[in-house]
Amino acid sequence: MTFTVKITNPYPKGTVKELLEEHLLIPRKIRHFLRTKKHVFINGQNINWQSLVNKGDLIELIFDDDDYPVKTIPTGNKDLVDCLYEDEHLIIVNKPEGMKVHGNEPKEIALLNHVSSYAGQTCYVVHRLDKETSGAVLFAKNPFILPIINRLLENKHIxxxxxxxxxxxxxxxxxxxxxxxxxxxxxxxxxxxxxxxxxxxxxxxxxxxxxxxxxxxxxxxxxxxxxxxxxxxxxxxxxxxxxxxxxxxxxxxxxxxxxxQLRFTHPLTLEEIKIEANSATFEKGLPR
CATH class of the missing domain: 3.30.2350.10 (Pseudouridine synthase)
Structure with a gap:
């Protein structure tokens, strides 16, 4: 898996090392690869680990198979996906009742497979809903964003x-x-x-x-x-x-x-995200 992440730095001024460790939560092994391969660019320039990154600077990170090995899952049906929000890193969908978020067996088809087919890449589960529950579910579209969004979840910021x-x-x-x-x-x-x-x-x-x-x-x-x-x-x-x-x-x-509803601050843009999932059952089928 080779992919490039480009973001406009929304964080306070700090070194490249601080940015990768404290804000982007990139594991030590992958930080080592980024440094030795010179895969970190700030405003188009390859820089050293102690260079300063200012708010508003363009950050470019290049990842390859050594960083994140290729992960494939069975193909799903993209037509079953009700997409509520999508950007380069995240996707939120409206899960129907009666569908698992992810399969228990390697070949089992679930919402994760459908979302991955819709996104055109293997996605990653951030949080789960019971099979019987409908509504908004958040997925990461690449392994880079996964630990960052998981930290938001763990810190009760979602x-x-x-x-x-x-x-x-x-x-x-x-x-x-x-x-x-x-x-x-x-x-x-x-x-x-x-x-x-x-x-x-x-x-x-x-x-x-x-x-x-x-x-x-x-x-x-x-x-x-x-x-x-x-x-x-x-x-x-x-x-x-x-x-x-x-x-x-x-x-x-x-x-x-x-x-x-899902509400959180996007960790790479600091934009406030508020997504609501409709339900025909709750909006039309409730007792009067």
Whole structure:
């Protein structure tokens, strides 16, 4: 894989070494290759490691197979991709319910395969949605951007907002659920609240609307990203998601959970990105 990254430096003044280590998170081995091959250019000039990079300078990095070996995956169907945002480095798509984000087996076809076919290159999963959940999913289009965007995710700088249709009438307008979540020892598919051994899980919930059939439309914002976090927290508090095959008895045509919005600051441009994913089910199919 040979590709060139060109960005206009949005960061404070610093050395090339600081830029590559602290802002672009390029691994030591790859930084070594960039230096020995003279694959770093600032404003078209090949420079040394201690040269200063000013805000607004044009940065050009050349990567080849020694840096990032070629990775291929099975071809998907680009016509199945509902693209919400795309640039040279990132792509956000609207995942339909019932589709996996990535396959569990090497030859299994999932959303990742379709997105890679749409982008014309192998993409990389940044975060996941359950198979039954629809909505906005973020992918990296090259291995260079992956650790940078992963750091945003780890530092809670990517805001994820979900819509959920739940059983019951949520009594308060807002709440924060903080119960720790762990594995269910009796059912490997499930998670449960485990305050002693579970992992920290924080979900902010806001009531959007009550319906006459004893259901509530709820907005959920994740501060952490545990498996089944929204599903487990809502079920634990007595508001299981409608159509949830694991945590609810109330059936529906699908699990009523949708990743409605993604918000973050683009790490290479510092532009504010806010993307919303539509859902015909939630916009037209909710109770009146």
């Amino acid at each position: 805001q994820r907002e979900y819509w959920a249709l739940a059983e019951g009438q949520l009594p308060q307008k807002t709440a924060v659920f903080r119960e720790k979540i762990g594995r269910d020892r009796h059912d490997r598919r499930k998670r449960l609240v485990d305050q002693k051994h579970g992992q920290t899980a924080i979900t902010h919930v806001s009531l959007l609307k009550h319906f006459s059939n004893n259901t509530s439309l709820i907005k959920c914002q994740l501060q952490t990203g545990r498996t089944h976090q929204i599903r487990v927290h809502l079920a634990y508090h007595g508001y299981p998601l409608i159509g949830d095959p694991l945590y609810s008895r109330k059936t529906a045509s699908r699990l009523m959970l949708h990743a409605h």
